[in-house]
Amino acid sequence: MDGSQFPAGYDPRAFPAVAVTVDVVALTIRQGALQVLLVERGEQPYAGRWALPGGFIRPGEDLPEAAARELAEETGLTPRAHIEQLASYGAPERDPRMRIVSVSYLAFAPDLPDPRPGTDAADAAWHRADRLPELAFDHGRILGHGLERARDKLEYTPLATTFVGETFTISELRGVYEAVWGLPLHAGNFHRKVLSVPGFVESTGETTESGGARGGPRARLYRAGDAKLLHPALLRPAREEEVR
C-alpha cells in the first residue's frame, strides 16, 4: 500500500537507509557469439572482480531512465537499444556494506563498439556468454536470469531483429537465434518459418552485394516488420530436462 500508514515503529524515515541500484545485463552479438558487457571493479568489496554495469538511481530519475543512463555511461551510446526490466534482488546480505535493492534491466543491441570504462570502473569489456568469469555480488544469478529471459523472448517476439542491422538477411537472423540459443538450426526450415510469420520481417527488394564468403548466391535483404508478437511462435526444441 505504499506507506499509507506507518505501523508503529515502521516509519521508513526512521530506518537505516536502503539504497536502490539498477544493474544492466547488456547483450550483443559479436563474432557470431552472444556477448555480455561487464565492468571490472576498482574498489572493495570484490575489487578486481567482474560485475554488471550499474549504479545508484538519482533523485528525480525513473528506473528505466537510470538503466539507460548507466548503459550509456559504459558503452558511449544507446542507439536503437531495446531495454526492459528483468527482476529485483534484495537479499539483506547481498552487499556487505549496506542494504541495497537492485532492479535489473535487460538490454539488447546490434554489434556495439568496444566499451570505454566509466569513471568508476577499472575496465569494461564484452565477454562471451558461454565463457563467463565468476562475478561480484549476486550478479552471476542476475546474469543467468537475463540470459534465460533473452532465450525465451526470441521465441515469441521479434527481439532478434534488434541484434542485427537496419537490413539483414535471413541467414544473419538465423545466426542470432543460433548464438542466443547455442544451437544449430536447420537453414531451410528456419527460412520458411520466418517468412511465414506475419509481420516478422518485410522484404526490401534488395539483395546483398555479393554472395557469402565461401560461395553461394546473393541473399535477399529484409527489415523488421511491425509484429509485436510472433504468431505462430518460433519454439526451440523442447528441453525435456526443464519440463519436470
Next chain:
Amino acid sequence: MDGSQFPAGYDPRAFPAVAVTVDVVALTIRQGALQVLLVERGEQPYAGRWALPGGFIRPGEDLPEAAARELAEETGLTPRAHIEQLASYGAPERDPRMRIVSVSYLAFAPDLPDPRPGTDAADAAWHRADRLPELAFDHGRILGHGLERARDKLEYTPLATTFVGETFTISELRGVYEAVWGLPLHAGNFHRKVLSVPGFVESTGETTESGGARGGPRARLYRAGDAKLLHPALLRPAREEEVR
C-alpha cells in the same frame, strides 16, 4: 555495480532516503470468478481508496519474505500459496510523500477465506477482477500487469492447479482457465488436451461423491502432476489485436 565506488556526489548515504515497499497482487477464485485482494486506505494520501496490500520491507528481511508476510497479515494465512515476483515501479512521483520504489509480487491460492483487515487498513476485501474500483497510486497499472502475467502463465505452467484443492475434477480445472481468461472453453477438447500433457495431472482413481448439481455422471478426481512446464502448452485463442 552495486555501489562499488560512489561517483563524486553520489554516495547513497548522502541521498534523501529511498524507501522500498512490496505490494502483492493476490489472486484467488471465488464463486467461479477471479478475485483480487484489496485494502481500503485509512490515511492520506488516497484515504478511502482501494489499494494493493503491501508495506515497507524490514531490516534483515528478503523481498519474497516481505511479500509473504504482507499477504499473511491481510489474509491470516499463507497455505499453499504460490508467490512470485512481478516487477518493480519507481517513478519519482508515484508517491507524493517521498521516493518509494515498489517491488510487486503475484500470489495465487485456492479459495481463500475472507480477509481480516490488518492493523493499518480501514478494510480489506476480495474484488472481482472484472469489476475493479479505481486504485490508489499506480496500483491499477501494477494490478493490470499481474493479471496479464497470470493469464500468460496458465498457458505454459501448471499454475491453474494452485487455484484448486488437493484433488479436483477436470471441470473444476477448466473453471479456473475460464475465470482467469474470461473465456468459455470447449469442455471436450479441454478435457482431452489436459490429459494429453505429460505430468500436468495424475489420476487418483477416485470419483466425486455425486454428479453435478444439475445432473451428469460422477467426475474422476485428479491431483497435480510433477510437470513444471506444460508441453505442449495450452494456448488460448490468439488475440489478433495484441499481435501488432
Next chain:
DNA sequence: CCAATAGTGTCTTTCAGACATTATTGA
C-alpha cells in the same frame, strides 16, 4: 569444376479446434 549457401518443395507427424456421440447422473 567444386563446395558452400539461398531458397523452395514434399512428406510425415503432431496438435488444435469443430463437432458428434455415448454414458451416467439429478431432478
Next chain:
DNA sequence: TCAATAATGTCTGAAAGACACTATTGG
C-alpha cells in the same frame, strides 16, 4: 423422462521437422 454433464471419437487444417532438391555464387 429429460436435461445436464463426463468422457471419448472423428475429422479437418495448421504447423513443425526431416529431408531432398534446384539455383547461384566464390574459389
